[in-house]
Amino acid sequence: MLSALREHIPRSPLWKKLGRWDSVLEEITNLEDDIRAQLREEIEPDSRLNEILAAGENGVIPGMVAALNFQVERWAREREGLDIEVNFRVEPVGDGIVNVSYRAFHMNKVKEEHATTIREVLIDFESKVTGWELYGKMQKLFTELERLKLILRDELAIIILRRIVPGRCKYCPV
DSSP states (O other), X not given: OHHXXXXXXXXXXXXXXXXXXXXXXXXXXXHHHHHHHHHHHHHTTOGGGHHHHHTTOTTHHHHHHHHHHHHHHHHHTTOOOOOHHHHEEEEEEETXXXXXXXXXXXXXXXXXXXXXXXXXXXXXXXXXXXXXXXXXXXXXXXXXXXXXXXXXXXXXHHHHHHOSOSSOOTTSOO
């Protein structure tokens, strides 16, 4: 269908906007990787986590990076993210060990006293990430993606309302 439509309306702004749509999605994917890397670089050396890492509770950092990356993506889209007061869960397992999760992001089993440290680090980084340059870039890309979506929707609505497109293609009956 797409190739036939391209033959019928080759000079439509639709094609340029679809190309830009693909490139914006690729930029967003690359930016998400950069944000994950920056989160990991900044969380790992945090001295508050030294005791946790020394205890061999190494599932904490990947869980924190995933949760914070999710937060960045939600906030950049201007949507509601996770609420630490509601979504941070500490479930006792036994023997002073708890299972820590931030909604769907599990941080593995840790000692009970480490749960408050994890919560504090998450709160600190949630307040930091919105000031990062990468966050600002991601906001701009999501704004552009929304704008492109509206333009593409309008172009497709025009094509659909016309019902008949000019020209011929290899699929048109003779």
